[in-house]
Amino acid sequence: MYGPLMADDVVKRCRADDHIDLHDRDPGDKLGWDKQWAQAAFAEEMAVVSDLQRKFFAAENTALLVVLQAMDAGGKDGTIRSVLNGVNPAGVDVNSFGVPSDEERAHDYLWRVHAHAPAMGQIGIFNRSHYEDVLVVRVKGFAPESVWSKRYDHIKHFEKMLADEGTHVVKIFLNVSKEKQRERLQDRVDDPDERWKFRLGDLDDRKLWDDYQAAFRDAIRKTTTPDAPWYIVPADRKWVRNLVVAKILRHHLEQIDPQYPPADEGFEGLIVE
Ligand code: ADP
Numbered sequence: 643m644y645g646p647l648m649a650d651d652v653v654k655r656c657r658a659d660d661h662i663d664l665h666d667r668d669p670g671d672k673l674g675w676d677k678q679w680a681q682a683a684f685a686e687e688m689a690v691v692s693d694l695q696r697k698f699f700a701a702e703n704t705a706l707l708v709v710l711q712a713m714d715a716g717g718k719d720g721t722i723r724s725v726l727n728g729v730n731p732a733g734v735d736v737n738s739f740g741v742p743s744d745e746e747r748a749h750d751y752l753w754r755v756h757a758h759a760p761a762m763g764q765i766g767i768f769n770r771s772h773y774e775d776v777l778v779v780r781v782k783g784f785a786p787e788s789v790w791s792k793r794y795d796h797i798k799h800f801e802k803m804l805a806d807e808g809t810h811v812v813k814i815f816l817n818v819s820k821e822k823q824r825e826r827l828q829d830r831v832d833d834p835d836e837r838w839k840f841r842l843g844d845l846d847d848r849k850l851w852d853d854y855q856a857a858f859r860d861a862i863r864k865t866t867t868p869d870a871p872w873y874i875v876p877a878d879r880k881w882v883r884n885l886v887v888a889k890i891l892r893h894h895l896e897q898i899d900p901q902y903p904p905a906d907e908g909f910e911g912l913i914v915e
Contacts, residue, residue: 688728702763712816715826811870
């Protein structure tokens with residue numbers, strides 16, 4: 643079932659470039675996998691990720707920032723849950739960014755995110771992020787084009803600064819189809835246990851689907867860099883999404899190649915009484 647797609651191929655295939663078109667990326671792509679196999683492979687990938695994270699946490703000399711963006715019902719929360727299941731929670735720092743508070747609004751738009759950039763040894767997960775300031779802000783007209791159009795460059799420089807200072811930045815767009823979004827929103831309406839997730843505003847945003855897709859396309863094209871790459875993850879099937887995200891995490895942690903710090907001198911053969 644694995645076919646020709648080895649881990650690096652998956653990572654390469656999902657990577658974005660500066661002329662991507664979301665229409666060319668199939669949200670329902672199964673990457674040649676079958677569900678049962680992919681679920682087992684996910685557990686294996688996460689075991690490797692967990693091992694790498696132990697060293698990364700102990701080494702404390704780099705950080706990893708994972709930015710998660712998606713349309714509503716794109717699966718951000720589910721992705722975070724499944725990834726958190728496999729790693730030491732003490733080494734993970736999850737932050738969600740909603741409508742800015744008065745205090746946040748009184749500052750520049752990067753202020754609130756920079757404050758939550760992960761510390762060395764930590765994997766920071768941003769559930770929404772500074773990208774909202776070129777997505778919802780652009781689509782809903784919360785700021786004029788003369789303001790948001792400058793932000794792509796700010797963001798590139800901000801992420802470059804993080805990278806230069808030791809934070810690996812990885813950005814993931816969970817690419818869900820319009821039909822799958824409809825299904826998931828309907829489920830939220832119908833299922834009493836899911837209803838709390840549904841906001842009437844989701845329907846307004848759904849009407850702006852094409853504008854959001856265009857805003858995502860431009861954000862990804864303009865800010866995907868070798869230091870802070872974007873990945874477009876097929877997200878209609880949770881089992882595909884989870885395995886792809888696990889492979890991306892593994893790939894980047896392997897690139898970091900964390901090592902346990904050396905023991906202090908004089909530890910050799912020490913007897914603890
Ligand atoms: P989620 O949909 O991620 O589960 P919420 O239901 O709390 O979380 O929604 C967060 C909302 O905050 C979204 O509608 C999003 O567009 C909005 N938001 C996030 N950042 C900004 C921003 N900078 N300006 C305006 N709205 C924002």
